[in-house]
Amino acid sequence: xxxEHRVIVIGCGGPGAAALYWTAxxxxxxxxxxxxxxxxxxxxxxxxxxxxxxxxVHAALAPAALDAWDAVARVSGQQLVTDTGELVVAxxxxxxxxxxxxxxxxxxxxxxxxxxxxxxxxxxxxxxxHERALHQRGAGVVDARRAAAVHLALARGQGxxxxxxxxxxxxxxxxEHVEVVTDDAVHRAEQVVVTADAxxxxxxxxxxxxxxxxxxxxxxTRYATANLLDHSPGALxxxxxxxxxxxxxxxxxxxxxxxxxxELDTAPSFEADALARxxxxxFLAEHLPGFGGPELSSTTSRSALAPDxxxxxxxxPEAPSxxxxxxxxxxxxxxxxxxxxxxxxxxxxxxxxxxxTFTLERPALQDADFERRFAF
Numbered sequence: 001x002x003x004e005h006r007v008i009v010i011g012c013g014g015p016g017a018a019a020l021y022w023t024a025x026x027x028x029x030x031x032x033x034x035x036x037x038x039x040x041x042x043x044x045x046x047x048x049x050x051x052x053x054x055x056x057v058h059a060a061l062a063p064a065a066l067d068a069w070d071a072v073a074r075v076s077g078q079q080l081v082t083d084t085g086e087l088v089v090a091x092x093x094x095x096x097x098x099x100x101x102x103x104x105x106x107x108x109x110x111x112x113x114x115x116x117x118x119x120x121x122x123x124x125x126x127x128x129x130h131e132r133a134l135h136q137r138g139a140g141v142v143d144a145r146r147a148a149a150v151h152l153a154l155a156r157g158q159g160x161x162x163x164x165x166x167x168x169x170x171x172x173x174x175x176e177h178v179e180v181v182t183d184d185a186v187h188r189a190e191q192v193v194v195t196a197d198a199x200x201x202x203x204x205x206x207x208x209x210x211x212x213x214x215x216x217x218x219x220x221t222r223y224a225t226a227n228l229l230d231h232s233p234g235a236l237x238x239x240x241x242x243x244x245x246x247x248x249x250x251x252x253x254x255x256x257x258x259x260x261x262x263e264l265d266t267a268p269s270f271e272a273d274a275l276a277r278x279x280x281x282x283f284l285a286e287h288l289p290g291f292g293g294p295e296l297s298s299t300t301s302r303s304a305l306a307p308d309x310x311x312x313x314x315x316x317p318e319a320p321s322x323x324x325x326x327x328x329x330x331x332x333x334x335x336x337x338x339x340x341x342x343x344x345x346x347x348x349x350x351x352x353x354x355x356x357t358f359t360l361e362r363p364a365l366q367d368a369d370f371e372r373r374f375a376f
Contacts, residue, residue, distance in 0.1 A: 171194065
């Protein structure tokens with residue numbers, strides 16, 4: 001069996017669902033989405049969208065990302081981003097200096113607080129007395145699962161078709177079209193967008209572009225806190241805590257739970273999981289005593305990252321009709337914008353947004369001796 005399409009999108013998770021919508025909106029038909037599992041099966045969690053963060057390019061793209069979410073909200077009537085504001089708390093001044101520098105470059109107003117002022121403003125937080133904090137109002141939390149569902153619904157409304165439980169076995173670029181091989185069909189398209197990491201990595205390796213990716217692990221734990229009023233958006237901002245632990249605390253979300261994201265030093269194991277849980281419990285008891293509660297879930301999130309911690313979002317030089325996004329798992333807050341960029345690649349040949357940092361040609365992907373870095 002075979003089929004012909006203008007654009008095929010492989011992988012219909014966060015950025016893939018967004019690419020499906022933005023592409024279908026631009027083409028008014030002829031778009032097919034393929035997913036190896038259930039379409040829209042995105043983990044239920046929030047992702048922080050902030051204009052002050054370690055990666056300068058992400059801060060630069062934050063306004064465009066917010067605009068993309070606003071555009072989707074207008075046509076769907078669905079709220080996808082909850083305004084929360086953000087606190088960065090740290091004892092080490094170099095960490096705060098990095099945030100200050102990013103904020104200054106992007107003209108983001110910051111309010112600085114010492115430990116006493118921090119506790120006075122947000123009594124839910126218990127600093128030890130040596131911390132300082134930076135507060136900015138222009139941050140929010142994106143509901144990743146809801147966002148994917150909305151993008152998929154809008155895409156179908158624009159005439160896109162989606163096949164789930166349809167793993168892609170091969171992508172074969174040709175002169176006139178690209179063949180996408182599944183178990184029971186060969187689909188052909190003028191343009192192909194690949195957001196499934198495994199498919200993109202295999203495709204690039206086959207074209208002589210192996211990616212030197214690193215896997216990072218993050219534990220995402222959700223609590224049924226009994227203190228809803230004190231830990232809801234408006235009462236508690238997102239808290240990024242830099243100290244003995246690198247943790248991000250998110251206020252109560254649509255599932256009526258608080259969320260704690262914890263960077264892991266090693267791959268998950270029984271011993272490492274027990275130690276990480278102990279460290280989480282100690283942190284909450286000392287610094288956010290009302291935040292926790294019965295543990296609803298605790299899952300390990302894996303992110304494939306380039307050595308410079310940037311995404312890969314580019315048109316493949318050896319196959320100009322194929323456009324890839326790799327490592328987007330840790331950038332779900334930018335999913336709609338990334339989908340919009342990929343749609344512009346597929347329909348206009350280039351994007352209006354400044355994504356050159358994510359090119360396949362950058363030193364981090366070309367130089368075997370490139371120094372890996374994961375902070376300021």
